Amino acid sequence: MLELSNINVYYGGVHALKNISLKIKEGEIVTLIGANGAGKSTTLKAISGMEKLRSGEIKFNGEDINSLNVPSIVKLGISHVPEGRRIFSKMSVMENLEMGAYIRDHKEDIKKDFENIFSLFPRLFERKSQMAGTLSGGEQQMLAIGRALMSRPKLILLDEPSMGLAPIIVKEIFSIIKDINKSGTTVLLVEQNANMALNVADRAYIIRNGEIEMEGNSKKILVDERLKKAYLEG
Numbered sequence: 650m651l652e653l654s655n656i657n658v659y660y661g662g663v664h665a666l667k668n669i670s671l672k673i674k675e676g677e678i679v680t681l682i683g684a685n686g687a688g689k690s691t692t693l694k695a696i697s698g699m700e701k702l703r704s705g706e707i708k709f710n711g712e713d714i715n716s717l718n719v720p721s722i723v724k725l726g727i728s729h730v731p732e733g734r735r736i737f738s739k740m741s742v743m744e745n746l747e748m749g750a751y752i753r754d755h756k757e758d759i760k761k762d763f764e765n766i767f768s769l770f771p772r773l774f775e776r777k778s779q780m781a782g783t784l785s786g787g788e789q790q791m792l793a794i795g796r797a798l799m800s801r802p803k804l805i806l807l808d809e810p811s812m813g814l815a816p817i818i819v820k821e822i823f824s825i826i827k828d829i830n831k832s833g834t835t836v837l838l839v840e841q842n843a844n845m846a847l848n849v850a851d852r853a854y855i856i857r858n859g860e861i862e863m864e865g866n867s868k869k870i871l872v873d874e875r876l877k878k879a880y881l882e883g
């Protein structure tokens with residue numbers, strides 16, 4: 650479904666992504682894990698068109714998307730939930746969700762999507778008229794994910810959904826990620842919480858200093874003592 654081949658991204662003189670290659674098959678949950686500053690967010694931004702490549706190629710369902718702008722990439726079926734959520738805090742929950750449907754115009758379908766999202770996140774339904782900035786951190790994360798789902802993505806990119814949330818809320822969010830995947834959306838999950846991410850994902854890529862260091866089955870990585878020492882405990 651998605652294939653990155655040798656992509657390179659620079660911020661001025663900083664070589665943030667160095668020949669990154671990765672593949673995601675339809676239906677998978679793939680996680681990209683690594684330390685602070687390793688290049689996780691930049692990888693997601695490159696996929697969603699927010700950062701331009703210096704070189705390399707990104708294909709989505711066989712089509713080159715490197716040179717497309719963000720709205721065109723959303724239209725093809727890729728939706729990005731950025732780090733820090735970026736919800737519209739002065740707008741209500743409903744209005745935030747409506748913004749996520751901006752590329753679509755079929756009213757009946759949009760109504761159906763509201764229903765689906767509210768069944769996935771009953772808490773958002775209870776708070777649908779509330780101003781988004783007054784929601785709890787977990788609710789804001791739910792809203793950010795709900796808003797991304799309003800564009801009916803085939804692939805959703807999640808940037809550290811667990812950030813700053815209490816363990817019990819993190820569990821809830823990860824269980825929702827599984828539900829989203831079961832309902833047919835492929836997931837690329839960026840996380841610093843490697844244990845949680847490996848538990849939910851099928852496959853994982855480990856990124857360090859802008860390079861992919863290894864790729865493998867998540868559950869194998871979870872039980873590999875050597876890898877655990879190197880990546881998961883410190």
Ligand code: ATP
Pocket residue numbers: 660661663665683684685686687688689690691692732841
């Ligand atoms: P974090 O979890 O801290 O966000 P990350 O793995 O997502 O880490 P990136 O945000 O992708 O890392 O950053 C990769 C590298 O690029 C870092 O060295 C970072 O300082 C640098 N970088 C990121 N954004 C910019 C920017 N807008 N301008 C300059 N350098 C940047």
